[in-house]
Amino acid sequence: MKARLTSNLRREAAILLLSLTLAQGASATVENDKSPIKIALGERPPLASADLPDYGPLAQLIREAYRLEGQQVELAVLPWPRSMQLVRDGHWTGSGIWLKNPKRETEFLFSQPVVEEHQVFFYRKNQPLAWMQLEDLSHLVLGGLQGFSYGAAFDSALTDGSLTMERERSDLQNFEKLLRNRIDAYPQELRVGLWVLGTLPRHSQEQIAYHPRPYLEEPAYLIFGLDQEAARDSFDRGLAKLKASGRAKELLDGGAAGMEGPLPRSN
Structure with missing residues:
Protein backbone atom coordinates (compact mmCIF):
# COMPACT_ATOMS: atom_id res chain seq x y z
CA MET A 1 0.00 0.00 0.00
CA LYS A 2 2.77 2.36 1.00
CA ALA A 3 4.76 1.46 -2.15
CA ARG A 4 1.73 2.09 -4.35
CA LEU A 5 1.18 5.51 -2.70
CA THR A 6 4.82 6.43 -3.22
CA SER A 7 4.59 5.41 -6.89
CA ASN A 8 1.46 7.54 -7.40
CA LEU A 9 3.10 10.55 -5.79
CA ARG A 10 6.13 10.17 -8.03
CA ARG A 11 3.90 9.92 -11.11
CA GLU A 12 1.94 13.03 -10.10
CA ALA A 13 5.16 14.90 -9.41
CA ALA A 14 6.50 13.95 -12.83
CA ILE A 15 3.28 15.11 -14.51
CA LEU A 16 3.44 18.39 -12.60
CA LEU A 17 7.06 18.91 -13.58
CA LEU A 18 6.27 18.19 -17.23
CA SER A 19 3.36 20.63 -17.16
CA LEU A 20 5.55 23.37 -15.71
CA THR A 21 8.23 22.71 -18.34
CA LEU A 22 5.68 22.91 -21.18
CA ALA A 23 4.22 26.11 -19.75
CA GLN A 24 7.65 27.70 -19.55
CA GLY A 25 8.35 26.67 -23.15
CA ALA A 26 5.09 28.18 -24.33
CA SER A 27 5.86 31.38 -22.44
CA ALA A 28 9.29 31.56 -24.04
CA THR A 29 7.73 31.08 -27.48
CA VAL A 30 5.34 33.96 -26.85
CA GLU A 31 8.23 36.14 -25.75
CA ASN A 32 10.19 35.21 -28.86
CA ASP A 33 7.19 36.05 -31.04
CA LYS A 34 7.15 39.52 -29.46
CA GLU A 117 9.78 54.08 -58.75
CA HIS A 118 10.41 56.36 -61.74
CA GLN A 119 14.07 56.13 -62.73
CA VAL A 120 15.43 58.92 -64.94
CA PHE A 121 18.79 60.22 -66.14
CA PHE A 122 20.23 63.40 -64.64
CA TYR A 123 22.78 65.25 -66.77
CA ARG A 124 24.55 68.61 -67.20
CA LYS A 125 22.59 71.16 -69.19
CA ASN A 126 25.70 72.11 -71.16
CA GLN A 127 25.87 68.52 -72.42
CA PRO A 128 22.29 67.66 -73.51
CA LEU A 129 21.25 64.04 -73.32
CA ALA A 130 19.35 62.46 -76.20
CA TRP A 131 18.41 58.82 -76.03
CA MET A 132 15.69 56.45 -77.17
CA GLN A 133 17.13 53.12 -76.06
CA LEU A 134 19.89 52.05 -73.71
CA GLU A 135 22.27 51.38 -76.60
CA ASP A 136 22.28 55.13 -77.29
CA LEU A 137 24.21 55.58 -74.01
CA SER A 138 27.06 53.23 -74.90
CA HIS A 139 29.54 56.10 -75.42
CA LEU A 140 28.83 57.65 -72.01
CA VAL A 141 30.29 57.10 -68.57
CA LEU A 142 27.39 56.70 -66.14
CA GLY A 143 27.41 57.15 -62.41
CA GLY A 144 25.89 54.54 -60.11
CA LEU A 145 25.50 53.32 -56.55
CA GLN A 146 27.31 50.37 -55.02
CA GLY A 147 25.08 47.32 -54.67
CA PHE A 148 22.27 48.77 -56.79
CA SER A 149 20.23 47.05 -59.47
CA TYR A 150 19.01 49.25 -62.32
CA GLY A 151 16.55 46.76 -63.77
CA ALA A 152 17.12 43.59 -65.77
CA ALA A 153 17.94 45.19 -69.15
CA PHE A 154 20.22 47.83 -67.66
CA ASP A 155 22.03 45.30 -65.44
CA SER A 156 22.54 43.00 -68.41
CA ALA A 157 24.05 45.83 -70.47
CA LEU A 158 26.44 46.61 -67.61
CA THR A 159 27.44 42.95 -67.30
CA ASP A 160 28.18 42.49 -71.00
CA GLY A 161 30.02 45.81 -71.24
CA SER A 162 27.52 47.59 -73.46
CA LEU A 163 27.23 50.30 -70.82
CA THR A 164 29.95 51.77 -68.60
CA MET A 165 29.30 52.69 -64.97
CA GLU A 166 31.43 54.05 -62.15
CA ARG A 167 29.82 53.27 -58.80
CA GLU A 168 30.06 55.34 -55.62
CA ARG A 169 28.65 55.00 -52.11
CA SER A 170 26.21 57.92 -52.25
CA ASP A 171 24.00 60.04 -54.48
CA LEU A 172 25.88 63.14 -53.41
CA GLN A 173 29.19 61.71 -54.63
CA ASN A 174 27.60 60.94 -57.99
CA PHE A 175 26.14 64.41 -58.41
CA GLU A 176 29.48 65.97 -57.46
CA LYS A 177 31.16 63.88 -60.17
CA LEU A 178 28.47 64.93 -62.65
CA LEU A 179 29.07 68.60 -61.86
CA ARG A 180 32.83 68.12 -62.28
CA ASN A 181 32.39 66.46 -65.68
CA ARG A 182 33.75 63.14 -64.40
CA ILE A 183 30.61 61.27 -65.44
CA ASP A 184 28.15 62.07 -68.23
CA ALA A 185 24.84 61.08 -66.67
CA TYR A 186 23.48 59.67 -63.43
CA PRO A 187 20.47 57.32 -63.31
CA GLN A 188 18.38 57.76 -60.19
CA GLU A 189 14.79 57.72 -58.98
CA LEU A 190 13.27 61.11 -59.74
CA ARG A 191 12.19 62.02 -56.21
CA VAL A 192 15.50 60.92 -54.75
CA GLY A 193 17.55 62.87 -57.29
CA LEU A 194 15.55 66.05 -56.80
CA TRP A 195 15.85 65.77 -53.04
CA VAL A 196 19.63 65.36 -53.11
CA LEU A 197 20.05 68.18 -55.62
CA GLY A 198 17.97 70.39 -53.35
CA THR A 199 20.74 70.15 -50.76
CA LEU A 200 23.29 71.64 -53.18
CA PRO A 201 23.95 75.34 -53.77
CA ARG A 202 21.60 77.05 -56.20
CA HIS A 203 24.32 77.56 -58.83
CA SER A 204 24.96 73.80 -58.81
CA GLN A 205 21.27 72.97 -59.14
CA GLU A 206 21.00 75.29 -62.14
CA GLN A 207 23.60 73.24 -64.04
CA ILE A 208 21.59 69.99 -63.86
CA ALA A 209 18.50 68.77 -65.70
CA TYR A 210 16.77 65.40 -65.98
CA HIS A 211 15.44 63.64 -69.05
CA PRO A 212 11.65 63.32 -68.95
CA ARG A 213 11.64 59.76 -70.32
CA PRO A 214 12.05 57.24 -67.48
CA TYR A 215 14.35 54.37 -68.35
CA LEU A 216 12.57 52.25 -65.75
CA GLU A 217 9.20 52.33 -64.01
Whole structure:
Protein backbone atom coordinates (compact mmCIF):
# COMPACT_ATOMS: atom_id res chain seq x y z
CA MET A 1 0.00 0.00 0.00
CA LYS A 2 2.77 2.36 1.00
CA ALA A 3 4.76 1.46 -2.15
CA ARG A 4 1.73 2.09 -4.35
CA LEU A 5 1.18 5.51 -2.70
CA THR A 6 4.82 6.43 -3.22
CA SER A 7 4.59 5.41 -6.89
CA ASN A 8 1.46 7.54 -7.40
CA LEU A 9 3.10 10.55 -5.79
CA ARG A 10 6.13 10.17 -8.03
CA ARG A 11 3.90 9.92 -11.11
CA GLU A 12 1.94 13.03 -10.10
CA ALA A 13 5.16 14.90 -9.41
CA ALA A 14 6.50 13.95 -12.83
CA ILE A 15 3.28 15.11 -14.51
CA LEU A 16 3.44 18.39 -12.60
CA LEU A 17 7.06 18.91 -13.58
CA LEU A 18 6.27 18.19 -17.23
CA SER A 19 3.36 20.63 -17.16
CA LEU A 20 5.55 23.37 -15.71
CA THR A 21 8.23 22.71 -18.34
CA LEU A 22 5.68 22.91 -21.18
CA ALA A 23 4.22 26.11 -19.75
CA GLN A 24 7.65 27.70 -19.55
CA GLY A 25 8.35 26.67 -23.15
CA ALA A 26 5.09 28.18 -24.33
CA SER A 27 5.86 31.38 -22.44
CA ALA A 28 9.29 31.56 -24.04
CA THR A 29 7.73 31.08 -27.48
CA VAL A 30 5.34 33.96 -26.85
CA GLU A 31 8.23 36.14 -25.75
CA ASN A 32 10.19 35.21 -28.86
CA ASP A 33 7.19 36.05 -31.04
CA LYS A 34 7.15 39.52 -29.46
CA SER A 35 10.82 40.17 -30.11
CA PRO A 36 11.34 43.10 -32.50
CA ILE A 37 11.49 42.51 -36.22
CA LYS A 38 14.63 44.21 -37.59
CA ILE A 39 14.42 46.08 -40.89
CA ALA A 40 17.43 47.86 -42.42
CA LEU A 41 16.73 50.74 -44.79
CA GLY A 42 19.06 52.33 -47.33
CA GLU A 43 19.36 56.07 -47.87
CA ARG A 44 16.37 56.94 -50.07
CA PRO A 45 15.34 60.52 -49.30
CA PRO A 46 12.71 61.86 -49.22
CA LEU A 47 11.27 58.44 -48.31
CA ALA A 48 13.99 57.16 -45.97
CA SER A 49 17.13 58.72 -44.52
CA ALA A 50 19.12 58.85 -41.31
CA ASP A 51 18.74 62.63 -41.55
CA LEU A 52 14.92 62.62 -41.62
CA PRO A 53 12.77 62.63 -38.46
CA ASP A 54 12.14 59.02 -37.38
CA TYR A 55 13.98 57.94 -40.58
CA GLY A 56 11.25 59.30 -42.85
CA PRO A 57 7.79 58.30 -44.17
CA LEU A 58 8.85 54.86 -45.43
CA ALA A 59 10.04 53.95 -41.93
CA GLN A 60 6.77 55.23 -40.52
CA LEU A 61 4.80 53.12 -43.01
CA ILE A 62 6.72 50.01 -41.92
CA ARG A 63 6.14 50.79 -38.23
CA GLU A 64 2.42 51.29 -38.77
CA ALA A 65 2.06 48.17 -40.90
CA TYR A 66 3.55 46.00 -38.16
CA ARG A 67 1.70 47.85 -35.40
CA LEU A 68 -1.58 46.93 -37.08
CA GLU A 69 -0.47 43.30 -36.74
CA GLY A 70 0.49 43.72 -33.06
CA GLN A 71 4.22 43.52 -33.69
CA GLN A 72 7.20 45.70 -32.88
CA VAL A 73 9.83 46.64 -35.42
CA GLU A 74 13.37 47.93 -35.03
CA LEU A 75 14.65 50.13 -37.87
CA ALA A 76 18.05 51.43 -38.92
CA VAL A 77 19.48 53.22 -41.95
CA LEU A 78 22.60 51.46 -43.20
CA PRO A 79 24.72 51.37 -46.38
CA TRP A 80 22.88 49.51 -49.13
CA PRO A 81 25.30 46.59 -49.58
CA ARG A 82 25.56 46.05 -45.82
CA SER A 83 21.81 46.08 -45.27
CA MET A 84 21.32 43.41 -47.92
CA GLN A 85 24.16 41.30 -46.55
CA LEU A 86 22.75 41.44 -43.02
CA VAL A 87 19.50 39.96 -44.33
CA ARG A 88 21.34 37.39 -46.43
CA ASP A 89 23.34 36.29 -43.37
CA GLY A 90 20.25 36.11 -41.17
CA HIS A 91 21.30 38.89 -38.78
CA TRP A 92 18.39 41.16 -39.76
CA THR A 93 14.86 40.24 -40.76
CA GLY A 94 14.50 42.39 -43.84
CA SER A 95 15.61 45.45 -45.79
CA GLY A 96 14.15 48.05 -48.10
CA ILE A 97 13.49 49.21 -50.61
CA TRP A 98 14.73 47.09 -53.50
CA LEU A 99 13.87 46.29 -57.10
CA LYS A 100 13.42 42.68 -58.15
CA ASN A 101 15.91 40.85 -60.29
CA PRO A 102 16.32 37.11 -60.98
CA LYS A 103 19.29 36.66 -58.60
CA ARG A 104 17.58 38.41 -55.70
CA GLU A 105 14.44 36.33 -56.17
CA THR A 106 16.51 33.22 -55.42
CA GLU A 107 18.03 34.75 -52.29
CA PHE A 108 15.15 36.61 -50.65
CA LEU A 109 11.41 36.75 -50.12
CA PHE A 110 9.75 39.88 -51.50
CA SER A 111 6.90 41.82 -49.95
CA GLN A 112 3.97 43.17 -51.88
CA PRO A 113 4.92 46.35 -53.82
CA VAL A 114 5.58 49.27 -51.49
CA VAL A 115 6.17 52.21 -53.86
CA GLU A 116 6.39 52.80 -57.60
CA GLU A 117 9.78 54.08 -58.75
CA HIS A 118 10.41 56.36 -61.74
CA GLN A 119 14.07 56.13 -62.73
CA VAL A 120 15.43 58.92 -64.94
CA PHE A 121 18.79 60.22 -66.14
CA PHE A 122 20.23 63.40 -64.64
CA TYR A 123 22.78 65.25 -66.77
CA ARG A 124 24.55 68.61 -67.20
CA LYS A 125 22.59 71.16 -69.19
CA ASN A 126 25.70 72.11 -71.16
CA GLN A 127 25.87 68.52 -72.42
CA PRO A 128 22.29 67.66 -73.51
CA LEU A 129 21.25 64.04 -73.32
CA ALA A 130 19.35 62.46 -76.20
CA TRP A 131 18.41 58.82 -76.03
CA MET A 132 15.69 56.45 -77.17
CA GLN A 133 17.13 53.12 -76.06
CA LEU A 134 19.89 52.05 -73.71
CA GLU A 135 22.27 51.38 -76.60
CA ASP A 136 22.28 55.13 -77.29
CA LEU A 137 24.21 55.58 -74.01
CA SER A 138 27.06 53.23 -74.90
CA HIS A 139 29.54 56.10 -75.42
CA LEU A 140 28.83 57.65 -72.01
CA VAL A 141 30.29 57.10 -68.57
CA LEU A 142 27.39 56.70 -66.14
CA GLY A 143 27.41 57.15 -62.41
CA GLY A 144 25.89 54.54 -60.11
CA LEU A 145 25.50 53.32 -56.55
CA GLN A 146 27.31 50.37 -55.02
CA GLY A 147 25.08 47.32 -54.67
CA PHE A 148 22.27 48.77 -56.79
CA SER A 149 20.23 47.05 -59.47
CA TYR A 150 19.01 49.25 -62.32
CA GLY A 151 16.55 46.76 -63.77
CA ALA A 152 17.12 43.59 -65.77
CA ALA A 153 17.94 45.19 -69.15
CA PHE A 154 20.22 47.83 -67.66
CA ASP A 155 22.03 45.30 -65.44
CA SER A 156 22.54 43.00 -68.41
CA ALA A 157 24.05 45.83 -70.47
CA LEU A 158 26.44 46.61 -67.61
CA THR A 159 27.44 42.95 -67.30
CA ASP A 160 28.18 42.49 -71.00
CA GLY A 161 30.02 45.81 -71.24
CA SER A 162 27.52 47.59 -73.46
CA LEU A 163 27.23 50.30 -70.82
CA THR A 164 29.95 51.77 -68.60
CA MET A 165 29.30 52.69 -64.97
CA GLU A 166 31.43 54.05 -62.15
CA ARG A 167 29.82 53.27 -58.80
CA GLU A 168 30.06 55.34 -55.62
CA ARG A 169 28.65 55.00 -52.11
CA SER A 170 26.21 57.92 -52.25
CA ASP A 171 24.00 60.04 -54.48
CA LEU A 172 25.88 63.14 -53.41
CA GLN A 173 29.19 61.71 -54.63
CA ASN A 174 27.60 60.94 -57.99
CA PHE A 175 26.14 64.41 -58.41
CA GLU A 176 29.48 65.97 -57.46
CA LYS A 177 31.16 63.88 -60.17
CA LEU A 178 28.47 64.93 -62.65
CA LEU A 179 29.07 68.60 -61.86
CA ARG A 180 32.83 68.12 -62.28
CA ASN A 181 32.39 66.46 -65.68
CA ARG A 182 33.75 63.14 -64.40
CA ILE A 183 30.61 61.27 -65.44
CA ASP A 184 28.15 62.07 -68.23
CA ALA A 185 24.84 61.08 -66.67
CA TYR A 186 23.48 59.67 -63.43
CA PRO A 187 20.47 57.32 -63.31
CA GLN A 188 18.38 57.76 -60.19
CA GLU A 189 14.79 57.72 -58.98
CA LEU A 190 13.27 61.11 -59.74
CA ARG A 191 12.19 62.02 -56.21
CA VAL A 192 15.50 60.92 -54.75
CA GLY A 193 17.55 62.87 -57.29
CA LEU A 194 15.55 66.05 -56.80
CA TRP A 195 15.85 65.77 -53.04
CA VAL A 196 19.63 65.36 -53.11
CA LEU A 197 20.05 68.18 -55.62
CA GLY A 198 17.97 70.39 -53.35
CA THR A 199 20.74 70.15 -50.76
CA LEU A 200 23.29 71.64 -53.18
CA PRO A 201 23.95 75.34 -53.77
CA ARG A 202 21.60 77.05 -56.20
CA HIS A 203 24.32 77.56 -58.83
CA SER A 204 24.96 73.80 -58.81
CA GLN A 205 21.27 72.97 -59.14
CA GLU A 206 21.00 75.29 -62.14
CA GLN A 207 23.60 73.24 -64.04
CA ILE A 208 21.59 69.99 -63.86
CA ALA A 209 18.50 68.77 -65.70
CA TYR A 210 16.77 65.40 -65.98
CA HIS A 211 15.44 63.64 -69.05
CA PRO A 212 11.65 63.32 -68.95
CA ARG A 213 11.64 59.76 -70.32
CA PRO A 214 12.05 57.24 -67.48
CA TYR A 215 14.35 54.37 -68.35
CA LEU A 216 12.57 52.25 -65.75
CA GLU A 217 9.20 52.33 -64.01
CA GLU A 218 8.85 49.48 -61.54
CA PRO A 219 7.63 48.84 -58.01
CA ALA A 220 10.09 48.58 -55.14
CA TYR A 221 9.75 46.11 -52.27
CA LEU A 222 10.97 45.06 -48.87
CA ILE A 223 13.15 41.94 -48.98
CA PHE A 224 13.21 39.27 -46.26
CA GLY A 225 15.37 36.28 -45.47
CA LEU A 226 14.13 33.02 -46.94
CA ASP A 227 13.20 31.83 -43.43
CA GLN A 228 11.24 35.01 -42.64
CA GLU A 229 7.95 34.18 -44.31
CA ALA A 230 5.94 35.01 -41.19
CA ALA A 231 7.52 38.48 -40.91
CA ARG A 232 6.96 39.10 -44.63
CA ASP A 233 3.33 38.00 -44.46
CA SER A 234 2.71 40.13 -41.38
CA PHE A 235 4.06 43.20 -43.17
CA ASP A 236 1.97 42.45 -46.25
CA ARG A 237 -1.21 42.23 -44.16
CA GLY A 238 -0.47 45.52 -42.43
CA LEU A 239 0.48 47.20 -45.72
CA ALA A 240 -2.78 46.06 -47.32
CA LYS A 241 -4.71 47.68 -44.47
CA LEU A 242 -2.75 50.93 -44.84
CA LYS A 243 -3.41 50.98 -48.60
CA ALA A 244 -7.11 50.25 -48.12
CA SER A 245 -7.49 53.11 -45.64
CA GLY A 246 -5.51 55.58 -47.76
CA ARG A 247 -2.88 55.92 -45.06
CA ALA A 248 -0.08 54.47 -47.20
CA LYS A 249 -0.70 57.03 -49.94
CA GLU A 250 -0.87 59.81 -47.36
CA LEU A 251 2.52 58.84 -45.92
CA LEU A 252 4.34 58.28 -49.20
CA ASP A 253 2.84 61.26 -51.04
CA GLY A 254 3.69 63.44 -48.05
CA GLY A 255 7.30 62.33 -48.31
CA ALA A 256 7.39 63.35 -51.96
CA ALA A 257 5.69 66.73 -51.48
CA GLY A 258 7.70 69.67 -52.66
CA MET A 259 10.30 67.54 -54.38
CA GLU A 260 9.84 68.94 -57.89
CA GLY A 261 11.86 72.02 -57.01
CA PRO A 262 13.24 74.37 -59.68
CA LEU A 263 15.15 71.71 -61.59
CA PRO A 264 14.15 71.75 -65.28
CA ARG A 265 13.48 68.80 -67.53
CA SER A 266 15.18 68.62 -70.87
CA ASN A 267 13.34 69.95 -73.90
